[in-house]
Amino acid sequence: MRIPIAVQLGLLVLLTALVGLVVLAVATWSTVFSFVVDVESQGLELVATIKASQIASSLELLEVACKTIATRMLVQAALQRYYVHNTSEATWVNLMTDMRSALGNRGYLSTYQAVLYSKNGQDGRERLLSVTSDSTPDITLPYTFPNGSAVKLGDEGLGYPSILYPNLTYTQASTRGNSTTANAFPDYTLGSSSTLLLGPMTINETFSLVSLTLPIVNNTSDTDILGYMTVIASATNVQNVVSSRDGLGKTSQVLLLGPSRPENRFSTGSATATSSHRPALADAQVHYVFEPTPLPSQESRHRGVSTGTSFNLSEYPMALKLMLESEDNENTSVSTLLTTNEQGYRVAVGAVRPRTSLVEWILVVEETHSEAFTPVLRLRKIILACVFGTAGFIILIIPLLTHWAVAPIRRMREAARKSIESEASPTPSAGHVERIDREDSSGHDDPVPTIEKPSDEKGTPASWAKRFRRPLEQLNGAHTLGDGRNPQASFRIPGRVKERRHCITDELTELTSTFNEMSDELTIQYTRLEERVIERTRELEKAKVAAEAANESKTLFIANISHELKTPLNGILGMCAVCMGDDDLHRIKKSLQVVYKSGDLLLHLLNDLLTFSRNQIEQAIHLEEKEFRLSDIQSQLSIIFQNQVHEKHIDFSVNYVGSGKTQPCGSFCRERREEQTHPAVGPSQTGRLRDMVLWGDQHRILQVLINLIGNSLKFTPENGKVEVRIRCVEEVLNPESPVALAPDSTPISRLLQPGPSPVDTTNLLDRQVEAQTSAPSNLRTLIFQFEVEDNGPGIPTHMQRRVFDPFVQGDLGLNRKYGGTGLGLSICTQLSRLMGGLILLESEEGKGALFTLKIPLRFVKESAASTRSSSVTGSRTPSVLSLSLEAFSNITPTPSNHSSVGSKETTGSGFEKSDVQHRLVGLSQPFFTPSVPSSPPSPPSKHSQSNQNSTDGDHGPKKIRVLMAEDNKINQEVALRMLALEDVYDVTVVKDGQEAYDTVKANMEAGKLFDLIFMDIQMPILDGLQSTRLIRQMGYSAPIVALSAFAEDSNIKDCMDSGMDMFISKPIRRPVLKQVLNKFGTIPEESENGS
Template sequence: MTARTWYYNLALSGGVAVAYGASMAFSLSLTREGAGIATIWLAGGILAAGFLLLPRRWGLATATACFTVQFAYNLLVGNPLAAAATFPALTIGEAAAAAWLARKVCGETMRLTSMSRVARLLLLVVAPATALTAILAADVFTLYGRSFNTVLSGWFYGHALGMAIMLPASLMVVRPDMVRDFRRTPFEQICLYGLVAAMSFVSVLPIRFPMPLLLFPLMALLAFRLGPRGAAVGAMIMAVVLSSLVVSLPSPPGGATWSLAERTRSFQFLIAINFFTSLATAMVIADQKRMKRLWARRTRIARAAQARAMAAGQAKTEFLATMSHEIRTPMSSIVGFTEVLLKREDLPEPARRQLALIDRAGASLLTVVNDILDFSKVEAGEVELSPAPINPRNVAQDAMAIVAEAARRKGLDLQLGFIGPVEAPVMLDDLRVRQILLNLLSNAIKFTDHGRVRLDLQAIEEPDGVLLRFRVTDTGPGVPSEQAARLFKRFSQGDSSVSRTHGGTGLGLAICRGLTELMGGKIGVESKPGAGATFWFEIPARRAAGPVREAASPEAAAPLAARVLLVDDHPMNRELGATVLSLLGCEVILAENGEEAVAAAQTSGCDLILMDVHMPRMDGLEATRAIRALGGVCAAVPIIAMSADVMPEMEAACLRAGMNAAVGKPIQIQALHDVLTRWLGEPGGVAAA
């Protein structure tokens, strides 16, 4: 036991003993003046609370001290030795019985935070303990010539009322949580308690008005301002005042002739009703305040969790942006120079085959990076659809053409089928639809070793548009039912064992689901093990009013005769960019940083600027703003961001700085040709619709 605990127990036991002695003297003095009837016995509740709050050894010591005090008092007032010892034994036994029952009924903590707990304490603890002691006391009192019934009723009413007030009041006084929401200034507490004492005194005056009724609103005010503890202390003050006056009143209010027992019962009833109504009111108010505090705490926790989630999301975004930049920068050289070398005619066949393997490996790595970034965008709700008039048939044919080479290498038969008006133009984001199709078709080819892969497109006319249903069917191993349910979850794969033969991030189908739901559709799978699988998705589309947007064919396009300013701080990226632009027929002007870019833009007369974003001295955003501020031709020249940071935040920052579009690294000849064709064909740098 620590010194602090020892001093606490000493102070508590001393306080209990002193309070017991004072309340005992008060009650016994009333008993002497009240023809042997104890108007109210407060000491039992105080000692019972001491038994509950103190360790067993300290409780026994306190009980011994209380017995000694009461025994000595009885001897001083002239009681016989046997009676002087019997009555302390009865009252202390009553308190011990109440404490034992309280632990059995209400548990060790004794947290009186609701009226149901208080009711259990009163009905299952106070009532049985005081009733049993009343019976024993009535038997003893008959030895001294007292009436059994009078003693029984007087003892039970006085002791039960006193313990009903003092036991919960004492437990509430030592609980700091009972006053947490009812802290008031000492001045206000003194005024309220003094008002209760004064009104209790006035209520017994022989006035022809039911003054005791005024105690009810006063006790309600006490409950609102001071809570359960205030209600208990107020009832205790009322009990002391009324008990003191009941034995000295010459006659009750109204002039009626009441016996002492009748007056005692009436005031006991008044005290009990006031106590329990005010305590019930205080408990309800305390519960409301506790619920508000809990709600406020949960709100703070939710806000803190939201802040942490936002911080985590921001950290994730920054991490993905950094990793994207760091991975794409070297990949730009790997993929770009591989494409350039594959276009050479003087390569020996073994070298061409090895370069093709490098190209496939780079494409696979790029797919992994793109999957992670795409999933991050879908999960964060940052994907924005760009609907335009498209021909669904053309989208399906384009997707099949892209995967045709992969299917040919595996010896698979590609089939394409159409049902319904698939050539009618509709409003859709063709890039996102094609992304879903390519993911499903690539998976089907990857997991099918022999047989066929078939794509079916069905257009279903509806009153408000067209429902497009795509089905990709393969003759692969199929998907077990227990795995099908988790295929569309993030980082989930049909085969996650160490012996799996196919790689992947497990994000492709999750991205497909996110994009499909974003377009208002749904996606699913139908499969039986060993019988292939059918992945399907359907999306609603509005009918298009305008013409279908046709994509330019790079193979058919003439070489680009344009002066392009290429700005990049990385020497390898500048060499690669210059090589690719030369292959496309462009005259290239090089700049290593933003300052050189601003100077070159003033003097070179370039037709288009490819601007890296992350550069020392002056970054691409600042350089773009400086070029736009030059005015004239520089204010209208198309500026295309070319960066390994392809996060939505960076793309938005590029547009705000004055750039026209953004293209991500690694540089791919086809993608770069498309961008140049689009913007060089639009003088003034007006973005294409």
């Protein structure tokens, strides 16, 4: 059986440590256990001793008080006169008055009644006088008169409780004398020094009575007994000691045991033990002086036990043990933590006898076994935790220590395994082997790169060498197969063993050094190969990460671009279907206008995508630089956005700002305003900005600004503000310096690109110079800054570095509010870099955004304010920007695919009002849809419908109520017109999912249900899926039909899972619509040819 040396060493250390730990734990347990048990037992014994002392003090106080009454002069005088038959009524009256004054509340003790007894029963009278104190409170005794009325203490007859008064019997002691013996009980005789305590008699839970009977001894003679007196007093002091919780634990309880005999003493045969006498007390009957009361929320340990319940003393072992202790001992107390009570419950007990001669009581402090052993259990847990914790730590640390201890042996073994070579192993040529300079074994560090770890550890040079020698083995195998040799046995590389610092040199360390010298010759040959492979691996990992990122964004890009492309297709095909089913030329013309706008929009959208793609594959974009006047940019921007600014009531301005530097208020601050402390002039000898004539590509500058302003207007709410500021920052003395544009900030347009652009800007500039008009020589280069600031929603921080990437927008997902392909800012970045500039972004969410375009332009001259700048005709096709300024005033902004509708619309939504947003421009040219006047047809009025219905009679189609949830104006019009062709006019149009939900809810509350709901998927606020779920949760059960241009299986499944009944792909075809209506109505179906 093979057992590794590390395991043997570990078992040896573990066994040694565990044996020592167990011995220590056992010794600690035995010592501390006894100590803890003794401390707990002494605590119980101490509490019992203190409470027994309190009870003894209370009884002694009662005895002293009663003897004080018995020694009063009037008491003794009245008894002496009685025995000589010299008594009168006045004598007893005076005695009664004196006795009443002696009774009563004496502070710590209260006495209530007293009865005088004759010493010999002279004249047949047992009781000579019965007195109740005048200050006795109203005490109701626990029994009643025969007639049922309550008995009060002091009432005649039963007002003197018989249980507290002895029934004295007199016996002549001798026939020759007059000596008489008084017996309280048959076996209890009263003498000159005897006292008898009866009770206690429980009145309620907190009050009880006790009586003390004692002889009245003549003050002049200690042997002359004048009579006997019984005094009833309060036992509250004793009861309070038993019920007090001072010094007790949570489950502790004070019990008072006494003999079942009324005199509170054991029988003569069971007298208290002495040093020479051990009575037989096991069968003695005892009872609880006060009834055990269970603690709140705890189980009673003395069920069915009351003051009248007697049991053998042997049933309570500790009480019996205490009574068997001799009274001669000073310590008359016992305690233990392992015993039982009379009910068999496991308890801890401390017991003591009150040191008084009046009674033979036993005071017991009882505590549950679990509470008494709580410290012991805690000690056990601590010891066990320490033992097992230490053992576990040792078990965990031993493998590490043994691994470290046998590491040199293991490294030598692994290195020896790797150094085995076959006979066919080729020997590296001397020209490819680098010699290793090593010093003698003098303790110096080895300068040669080494393989630090064994082959079973990852990431080491040896592991890399093992992996990458396989191609060489295969190559070598191709030459050795003809010789019949095994190619897998070649190119074994010995691993170098790490030489650690050591204070002692032995054979193992010397062997390690020799082995390392041998292995270095082969190791050095593979170092270069490893570096090359690592570099290749990094490149592959980067390519893999890029491919994974592209795969993740593919689905979202397909969904968005499908929606953008199919939305105008929906308008084209839908309106064509409407035209083919309509005979009114006017409505057909209006429909064709919509078709024209949608087709034109689709064309330019495709051009943008294709142009962007061509640029990505190194299709050069040329600049057409020429002279232009800076004021032309201001005027064209004001005219281009005139209608859009007017419709949204936006405060739009284009201003010239001086070159003075302004300090921003911390981060982006929407409330900042730059004071016009500097005039809007350029550097020296350039004049005013508005009069400057510059050299550059005016169209490209306008493309970037139109894109940025269009974005600001799109995201700025109504009554907002968009401000464009133009300033000349500085003059560049060295235009080739890369830091001339942004000395204080990082250019976002360069920083945010996912990788180096395939277009070489330098080559582009070189090529365009050859094809275009060359710039005049000796022109000054100025840095111009175009700032576009708005107070829109702003851009979140995590999106500010992504919005410049292609196909990325600020509101991604199905519920995005704004349309577009996400190419606008990416195109702006390309154009700004092409012009040698950059774009900066500063934004704070909720406060707006500030886009800054910095580009270098060359100053030509300063023109007069009344003259127009000259324009050099470029070689490319004129764009929209080359039209007259009057033409721009009539340009209508492009309808957005996600335009918002101001209020809920019914049938007949119009197109006259252009409340939609700008579409971003592409690289080809800025694009706005041409202004084609259109006015939508109104649906037939209610009067015409009623006439038609009356004409058709009962053969007309079933009238159904339809809710159309669509955010696009064109799609709304298409749907309304196509439904009108099917005689469905009761159509309610809403613009988003939230409004659809609110409309359905309001109609359900009014008792008006929709028969059919057409639900678009991509809508602002709530998309179609979310709105459908809410509507279904509300209890709506009628059909809901999905409308979406993204007709993938995953999208259809999501629609059905959300609660929809059917799915219609955009563009909507009339036969499909007729099938839906036919399924939920009575509309005749039409073939595909008729659509």
